Amino acid sequence: MMEQMKQRGSGVLLHVTSLPSSYGIGDMGSGARAFINFLAQAGQRYWQxxxxxxxxxxxxxxxxxxxxAFAGNPLLISPERLAADGWVRLADIQQGASPTLDRVDYEAAEALKRRLLDVAWERSKDALDGDAGFAAFVRRHGEAWLNAFAAFSVLKERFGGAAWNTWPREYRDREGDALRALRAEAGPALRKVCFEQYVFFSQxxxxxxxxxxKGVSIIGDLPFYPTYDSADVWEHRDIFQLDERGExxxxxxxxxxxxxxxxxxxxNPVYDWGVLMRSGxxxxxERIRHNLLLADIVRLDHFRAFAGYWVVxxxxxxxxxxxxxxxxxxxxxxxxxxxxxxxxxxxxxLGLITQDVIDLRLAFDMPGMRVLQFSFGPDTGESVNSLHNHCVNSVVYTGTHDNNTTLGWYEDDLGDEGRARLGEYAGHPVGARDVVRQMMRLALMSPxxxxxxxMQDVLGLGAAARMNTPSMPQGNWGWRVPPRKLSPRVADGLRRMCALYGRC
Structure with missing residues (x-):
């Protein structure tokens, strides 16, 4: 465990897509740096x-x-940084700028980023042979994941977006002659994918x-299972429980x-842990090592599956x-x-955790998660999510990206009994006007x-600002920080509250 994780501190959960920007989606440009400045001013040690x-x-x-499971999302590439780094001209990015919206416009953002990356590629492709940074990037990541991702991307476009298991057999099964022919005939297209990844990782x-x-550590997030239609499953069929056709x-x-x-x-396909074990x-x-290039700390999603997992x-x-x-x-x-x-x-x-999962986490001294929104049901006294049952080696949240905002939870999900229980726990009535601040205080005073x-709770926002509703396949992941909300007043108020509980 890194030394900082042994110190008392706090942070804010906000995905990059939710940052302010003038290009349809949050990115790695000035909006990200303004947010990092906000975190530093607010005394926060973590950006999740x-x-x-x-x-x-x-x-x-x-x-x-x-x-x-390895590549970076081109939608997060900053047009401002593209221009600052000389890949495009200011005039190129000014054509796509627009007022910051309160929701991500994924289709518009994809069209804009695709156009700008096409321009960047056309202007730089002949000079890449002399770019030492690009050469080092390809050497570092090529065999690990980049070459396969580039081939997968080119083939997926060639076959109209169809899943890899429906491609012609020679590509589906990654036959050597077919892949060598692809490298020969599609060299520029493969190189372009590598260039886009180079730009992403550089930014x-x-x-x-x-x-x-600024003294801010990044907490990343690693999903347990990759998507079936992915470069990872296509390249590494042997480490998943698949038949001879890849099904x-x-x-x-x-x-x-x-x-x-x-x-x-x-x-999702499930792992063949016997094959994985024999490979060490x-x-x-490599996947976790790669994620630690992107973040200081990694949250392992669905941790319980390392002890036991459900297959269907x-x-x-x-x-x-x-x-x-x-x-x-x-x-x-x-x-x-x-x-x-x-x-x-x-x-x-999170969820129904058995003793073997607890024992595994404790054996390697890894902190678990505690979510306060889960602590005001009938089992408040016994719930591991309740404040009085928290342990020092844990991470407490008011809610996660899958939860409603705290205000939305209070108004729409908690119910009368839960609201009464929250008031009893706090020692005074808690209403919609003060529930967010009360829940933040409970989280901050946790051991x-x-x-x-x-961030939605820091700003006191309601259900309309929810990031994700797990049972809803469409309409998620669109919330963005409203313009001018990252104010010094909000930062100072957060710093004072965190200082009161020894977190900054």
Whole structure:
């Protein structure tokens, strides 16, 4: 665990897409730096983000569904930085500038970023041979993931966006002759994909360095399962439970519980942990190592699956008729610790967690998550999410990206009994006017070393500002910080509250 994680501190959850900008979507430009300045002024030590991998309107723009577990999302590339770094001219980006909207316009942003990256490529492609930074980037990432991602991207465009398992057999099965022919005939297109990734990682590296200069650490997010139609599954079929044609033998999900009578059938392919173990978990070690190039700390989503995970036959429409399989457990984290020497990891251990999951987390001293919105049901006294049951080695949230905003939760989800219970817990009536501040105070006074608050709660916003509703496939991931809300007044108020509870 990194040394900073042993200190008491707080931070804000805000994805890059939600930042202010004039280009349809938050990006790595001036809006990101203004937000980092806001965090520093507010005494915050952490900026928590969502996955940075490519998104698709076809997949609902979810950062948890991507064509790659390694690549960066071109939509997050800043036009301002493109111009500042000399890839395009100011006139090029001025054509696409518009007032900052309160929602992400994914289609407009994609059209704009595609046009600008096309311009950047045309103006730079002949000079890349002399670009030492580009050459070093390709050497560092080529064999690990970049070459396969470039081939996957080019083939996906060639075949009209169709899933890789429907491609002609020679490409579906990655036959050597077919891939060599692709490299020969599509060299410029492959190189262009690599160039776009070089631009993304160059901008992110500069932004992360800016964070360091302001004393802000980034908490990244790593989904447990990759998307089936991804470069990762296409390249590494052997580490998943697939048949000879690449079709899933089993798919991922979670069993029926209090929240869903039929469980959740996610549909992702599940790992073949035996194959992974024999390789020394090479793909997973590289994946986490890669994510630690992007962030100082990584939140491991669906941590419980490292102990045991639910699998469902692919023909089933729900997750009811599944079964548990044993995860890699301590074997995996022992290899990971030996390879990385430090495990700056937050274990997402929400939901119905069994003792083997708890024991695994404790064995490697990883903090778990506690969410206050989950603590005011009938089991307040016993709930691990209740303030009085928090432990020091944990991370407390008012809510996560999957929760309603705190004000929206109070007004729409909590109910009369829950509101009464919250008032009893606080020792005084709590209403809509003060519930956000009260919940933030409870989180900040927690013994948990790290406290994270969604930006929506810092601003006291209602349900219209919710980032994601898990059961809703479309209409999520669109919220953005309203213009001029990152004010010195808000920053000073947050700093004072955090200082009161020893977090800055």
């Amino acid at each position: 983000i969502l996955p940075l991998t490519p998104t698709s309107t076809f997949l609902g723009n979810s950062p948890y569904s991507s064509f790659s 992110w590296d500069a932004l992360r360095e800016y964070c360091r200069g 899933p033998l089993k798919v991922a999900g979670v069993p029926p519980d209090y929240f869903s009578e039929t469980g959740q059938r996610w549909g 978990y090479a793909w997973w070690v 036959p692919p023909e089933e429409e729900t997750a009811m008729n599944g079964e548990w399989e044993t995860g890699p457990g301590e074997s995996f984290f022992s290899v990971l610790r030996e390879s990385l020497h430090d495990l700056p990891i937050i274990a997402e251990d 948990a070393r790290i406290c994270i608050m969604p």
